[in-house]
Amino acid sequence: MKKIGFIGAGNMAEALIKGLLSSGLTTCDSIIASDVIPERLDLVHSRYGVKISKRNTEVVEFSDFIVIAVKPDTVEHVLRETREFITQEKIIISIAAGIRMSQIISYLGKEGKIVRVMPNTPALVLAGASVLYPSPSVTQEEIEEVKRIFEAVGITYITQNEGLLNGVTGLSGSGPAFAAIFIEALADGGVKVGLPRDMALRLAAQTVYGTAKMVLDGLHPAELKDRVASPGGTTIEGIKELESRGLRGGVISAVEAAARRSKELAKEGK
Numbered sequence: 001m002k003k004i005g006f007i008g009a010g011n012m013a014e015a016l017i018k019g020l021l022s023s024g025l026t027t028c029d030s031i032i033a034s035d036v037i038p039e040r041l042d043l044v045h046s047r048y049g050v051k052i053s054k055r056n057t058e059v060v061e062f063s064d065f066i067v068i069a070v071k072p073d074t075v076e077h078v079l080r081e082t083r084e085f086i087t088q089e090k091i092i093i094s095i096a097a098g099i100r101m102s103q104i105i106s107y108l109g110k111e112g113k114i115v116r117v118m119p120n121t122p123a124l125v126l127a128g129a130s131v132l133y134p135s136p137s138v139t140q141e142e143i144e145e146v147k148r149i150f151e152a153v154g155i156t157y158i159t160q161n162e163g164l165l166n167g168v169t170g171l172s173g174s175g176p177a178f179a180a181i182f183i184e185a186l187a188d189g190g191v192k193v194g195l196p197r198d199m200a201l202r203l204a205a206q207t208v209y210g211t212a213k214m215v216l217d218g219l220h221p222a223e224l225k226d227r228v229a230s231p232g233g234t235t236i237e238g239i240k241e242l243e244s245r246g247l248r249g250g251v252i253s254a255v256e257a258a259a260r261r262s263k264e265l266a267k268e269g270k
Helices: 011-022 038-048 056-062 072-085 101-108 121-125 140-151 164-173 175-192 197-216 221-228 234-244 247-268
Strands: 004-007 031-034 051-053 065-068 091-094 113-118 128-134 154-158
Touching: 004 011, 004 056, 011 031, 011 038, 011 121, 011 140, 031 038, 031 056, 038 051, 051 056, 056 072, 065 072, 065 140, 072 101, 091 101, 091 140, 101 113, 113 140, 113 164, 121 128, 128 140, 128 164, 140 154, 164 175, 164 247, 175 197, 175 247, 197 221, 234 247
Parallel strands: 004 031, 004 065, 031 051, 065 091, 091 113, 128 154
Antiparallel strands: 113 128
């Protein structure tokens, strides 16, 4: 693996560093990070032994892959500051939500090898979901290298349609919040029927975790549901309540609303 730099050493950057090192994909002397907060630099250096710098330009000069891991409103400043050091061989990886490829090119003032990535917060526990959108100049080999970076923290897909990233934002980007609400509600249901709060929460979380693992292992959700829902039993009674209260439609609408807002934010950022 080539040298990887992180401009921004926040939670997502740390997750990627942790995943890269724990997977054996690279070594700490091939990673560098910069940040405006000295404490974050000290933390990633002490935990992972990676190189650190207070200068974004040093990160760019050192790296073959440069991960832009700052907040969306800082991306323009970072790219304008470093663009004279970004050669045609270097690959820019932007994980800033809503910052479109055309904006990145505008901030750089030139075409380049750019990959937009929409990751999500479960990457922090190496269980993330990411989707990549590469610019035309990125080779297939380079796309696969970027894919391996994000596979170190979860599953990864590639799309050639930038517009799909709005849907990805609505589903897997916002989805952890939707899933957390469901887990909390499930736990509240347990408390309502008499379970201790700590037991109810852990049972709810483990139930969702185990169910997700079964689906990822290849079992279709409908088949899983049918296996649990015995005729005239407790589960089908509960499913009837969920359907009557519009859970399925509500979740679909939540994803649609989040995707729509992602598209709006991208337009606002013109």
